[in-house]
Amino acid sequence: MPPEPLILTGVNYPGVKFAVDEEAVESARGVFSQRRVDGLERVRVAETVLSGLA
Amino acid sequence: MRAFRLAYDGRAFYGFQRQPDVPTVEGALLETLAAGGVLDDGETPPGYAAAGRTDAGVSAVAQTVAFEAPDWCTPAALNGRLPGSIRAWAAADVPQGFHATHDASRRTYTYQLHAPDADDAAAVEAANRLAGEHDFHNLTSDESGTVRDVTVGVERDGEFLVVTVGAGGFPGSSSADSSASSPRSPSTASRSRGSTRCWARRRCRAGRACPGCRQSR
Numbered sequence: 001m002p003p004e005p006l007i008l009t010g011v012n013y014p015g016v017k018f019a020v021d022e023e024a025v026e027s028a029r030g031v032f033s034q035r036r037v038d039g040l041e042r043v044r045v046a047e048t049v050l051s052g053l054a
Numbered sequence: 055m056r057a058f059r060l061a062y063d064g065r066a067f068y069g070f071q072r073q074p075d076v077p078t079v080e081g082a083l084l085e086t087l088a089a090g091g092v093l094d095d096g097e098t099p100p101g102y103a104a105a106g107r108t109d110a111g112v113s114a115v116a117q118t119v120a121f122e123a124p125d126w127c128t129p130a131a132l133n134g135r136l137p138g139s140i141r142a143w144a145a146a147d148v149p150q151g152f153h154a155t156h157d158a159s160r161r162t163y164t165y166q167l168h169a170p171d172a173d174d175a176a177a178v179e180a181a182n183r184l185a186g187e188h189d190f191h192n193l194t195s196d197e198s199g200t201v202r203d204v205t206v207g208v209e210r211d212g213e214f215l216v217v218t219v220g221a222g223g224f225p226g227s228s229s230a231d232s233s234a235s236s237p238r239s240p241s242t243a244s245r246s247r248g249s250t251r252c253w254a255r256r257r258c259r260a261g262r263a264c265p266g267c268r269q270s271r
Contacts, residue, residue: 004111
């Protein structure tokens with residue numbers, strides 16, 4: 001699956017107030033923080049390879 | 055009825071909409087609801103609808119689904135069964151008849167475009183040409199209600215151009231803004247705030263007759 005750098009970032013509903021579920025948000029933060037680290041590691045590996053090319 | 059905010063990493067999925075032979079976000083959600091006894095396999099719960107059908111590989115932080123949910127069905131409870139790449143994170147009780155697709159007054163997408171050498175001024179100029187009212191009649195079978203108010207923002211962030219695109223919803227969905235519960239960037243919020251005009255007024259701006267709008271001017 002090719003990664004697509006497109007994100008649905010907002011959907012508005014007039015008069016609807018969403019209550020944040022703190023436990024659920026913590027779970028989401030954990031998942032996406034780890035994915036961020038995974039991505040940063042991939043960048044560092046690629047940069048190291050690029051810098052080592054003659 | 056209850057509406058849920060979903061965040062997901064779209065890379066693992068062939069888009070949002072359920073398909074028979076490939077993993078999709080909606081497929082995973084409905085499997086979760088089936089496992090929880092909210093529906094039978096292959097069906098959708100009463101009142102079910104989603105804000106939008108993101109394409110393959112597209113992610114979300116504000117995807118919204120709504121359906122008749124039992125009391126135990128909270129975001130945290132859903133997360134206990136959903137795959138890790140999909141996380142529910144907020145919920146709202148909504149009136150009977152609420153439709154997550156049709157009742158959305160605005161949708162915003164952000165594109166992280168890797169373009170270190172792009173001409174920023176040219177990108178902004180192109181974005182400005184796309185902004186404004188457009189009739190998307192040729193992209194739908196709908197006979198009316200096809201005009202949308204589009205905002206496009208372009209901002210440089212290191213090697214990336216961050217392109218933020220917003221569009222109004224179906225006719226009748228626009229009024230107050232629910233941005234307080236929507237995790238958008240401040241720049242996007244400020245751009246879209248003035249765009250929740252009534253549908254009739256948008257039609258008038260498109261050059262069609264509307265006595266109601268004439269009265270309001």
